[in-house]
Amino acid sequence: MKDPQNYYQELPEPFLKRMQVLLGDEFDAYLSCLHQSPPIGIRVNTLKISREEFARISPYKLSPIPWCSTGFSIDDLIVEKGIITPGKHPYHSAGLYYLQEPSAMIAGEVLFPQPGEKILDLAAAPGGKTTHLASFMGNKGLLVANDIHPKRVWDLAENLERCGVTNAVVTNESPERLSNHFSDFFDRVLLDAPCSGEGMFRKSERARKEWKPELPHSCAIRQSGILEYAARMLKPGGYMAYTTCTFSTEENEGVIAKFLDEHPEFDLMTFTHAPGLLPSKPEWIGLPQDHKINRTMRIWPFKTSAEGHYIALLTKNEGTDKYKQNSRTKQEIYSMRTHKPRVISTVNATLNDFANENINFQFDNKQIRLVGSYVYCIPVEMPDITGLTVIHPGWWLGSIHKDRFTPSHALAMGIRQDQARHKIRLKLGDLEISAYLSGETFHNTGADGWVLLTVDDFPIGWGKRVQNVVKNYYPHGLRRLS
Numbered sequence: 001m002k003d004p005q006n007y008y009q010e011l012p013e014p015f016l017k018r019m020q021v022l023l024g025d026e027f028d029a030y031l032s033c034l035h036q037s038p039p040i041g042i043r044v045n046t047l048k049i050s051r052e053e054f055a056r057i058s059p060y061k062l063s064p065i066p067w068c069s070t071g072f073s074i075d076d077l078i079v080e081k082g083i084i085t086p087g088k089h090p091y092h093s094a095g096l097y098y099l100q101e102p103s104a105m106i107a108g109e110v111l112f113p114q115p116g117e118k119i120l121d122l123a124a125a126p127g128g129k130t131t132h133l134a135s136f137m138g139n140k141g142l143l144v145a146n147d148i149h150p151k152r153v154w155d156l157a158e159n160l161e162r163c164g165v166t167n168a169v170v171t172n173e174s175p176e177r178l179s180n181h182f183s184d185f186f187d188r189v190l191l192d193a194p195c196s197g198e199g200m201f202r203k204s205e206r207a208r209k210e211w212k213p214e215l216p217h218s219c220a221i222r223q224s225g226i227l228e229y230a231a232r233m234l235k236p237g238g239y240m241a242y243t244t245c246t247f248s249t250e251e252n253e254g255v256i257a258k259f260l261d262e263h264p265e266f267d268l269m270t271f272t273h274a275p276g277l278l279p280s281k282p283e284w285i286g287l288p289q290d291h292k293i294n295r296t297m298r299i300w301p302f303k304t305s306a307e308g309h310y311i312a313l314l315t316k317n318e319g320t321d322k323y324k325q326n327s328r329t330k331q332e333i334y335s336m337r338t339h340k341p342r343v344i345s346t347v348n349a350t351l352n353d354f355a356n357e358n359i360n361f362q363f364d365n366k367q368i369r370l371v372g373s374y375v376y377c378i379p380v381e382m383p384d385i386t387g388l389t390v391i392h393p394g395w396w397l398g399s400i401h402k403d404r405f406t407p408s409h410a411l412a413m414g415i416r417q418d419q420a421r422h423k424i425r426l427k428l429g430d431l432e433i434s435a436y437l438s439g440e441t442f443h444n445t446g447a448d449g450w451v452l453l454t455v456d457d458f459p460i461g462w463g464k465r466v467q468n469v470v471k472n473y474y475p476h477g478l479r480r481l482s
Contacts, residue, residue: 033302041102068105069272094458103309108132115140117187125152127159142381170391175229195244199308216248252310278302420452439479
């Protein structure tokens with residue numbers, strides 16, 4: 001625990017002066033909260049397990065987060081001998097939960113996507129909010145998860161895979177290029193805008209050191225530009241959530257007020273209050289107290305156990321066709337259209353042979369596509385993504401080499417244990433679990449072939465049993481160091 005006075009000395013003086021004006025009598029309460037340990041948040045992944053079942057088997061003492069129906073904070077986590085930290089627990093490897101800052105859990109709850117809808121997460125990495133959206137959708141509909149950073153987008157793909165998300169298309173594109181493909185397309189859009197990070201000062205030394213007085217203004221300009229592209233992609237009648245993790249009124253209320261002034265086709269929605277969720281004050285940006293900007297909300301770290309956050313929920317009025325001239329017709333991915341019918345027939349036959357032997361369901365051949373040597377199951381509502389940089393155009397099932405199918409880790413994580421014909425059912429504490437997650441082989445008696453490994457009946461990956469030795473197919477990048 002750190003002395004709040006030391007934090008005071010680390011924080012930039014222009015920031016502190018602005019916060020004193022913003023908070024008034026509550027400034028000291030804000031400063032005092034900085035010496036408290038940041039909370040550890042866990043959000044249950046309902047694609048894998050129910051909230052109630054996870055609470056029953058959780059190895060940690062949990063307290064509910066008031067604004068998230070599946071969110072908890074971990075109480076009194078003390079690392080002792082025999083206590084596994086949440087990020088290294090086998091349940092984490094099985095995708096039963098996502099470690100997420102509690103305030104970041106508000107976005108999914110407010111946007112509240114529905115199964116079968118078309119959803120966009122525009123700045124999605126590393127995937128906390130994206131996987132939350134996916135849990136509401138139940139793997140039905142289309143989820144486009146995009147991030148502009150070429151390295152972070154792979155973290156996004158990895159987390160979607162671990163959480164068993166099977167209806168996502170992962171792209172690595174700029175908001176502008178996406179908007180040229182998806183005009184008036186999505187039912188709901190999430191923009192977790194890049195910001196100055198003031199709300200994360202307690203947790204992030206880097207955020208504190210990188211802050212400059214001019215940073216909020218430059219961020220606000222960038223945010224307004226991205227918001228314009230996000231607005232183009234929302235269909236009339238749809239909803240868009242704008243979030244940041246900063247205290248800056250210029251990046252929060254200021255960006256939204258400016259956007260509304262320039263876009264009369266949009267309006268702000270109200271949403272349910274929860275303890276710790278407080279309305280913005282229009283007077284912070286020189287507006288009358290009854291201005292509708294007070295429909296936007298903030299989470300303050302001195303009011304609740306979470307970091308700073310801001311959220312606004314907007315809707316696009318029906319009948320808007322401002323961007324229709326940019327819309328494009330639906331078609332398949334270009335690289336997928338180059339395969340001859342004979343090749344596709346071979347892919348389907350090879351995949352079905354694997355399915356007949358190893359899993360208890362068949363894929364719809366119309367949704368199976370080959371990209372290079374990778375086999376994908378494409379979402380039904382696949383849009384036109386010709387020319388875009390695509391990391392995964394759907395659920396990656398595996399790869400084909402010389403008519404031989406090798407299942408992907410994504411396939412293992414996207415099915416239930418009862419959908420695998422052959423499995424090794426491990427229990428928490430079994431030595432084979434740590435061996436498998438470290439990339440080791442181990443002995444197990446049984447027939448040769450592919451086996452799904454599970455911990456307490458939750459899949460953690462594939463193995464291949466050969467003469468009573470299970471060869472390890474856990475991805476190299478996920479393996480733990482001994």
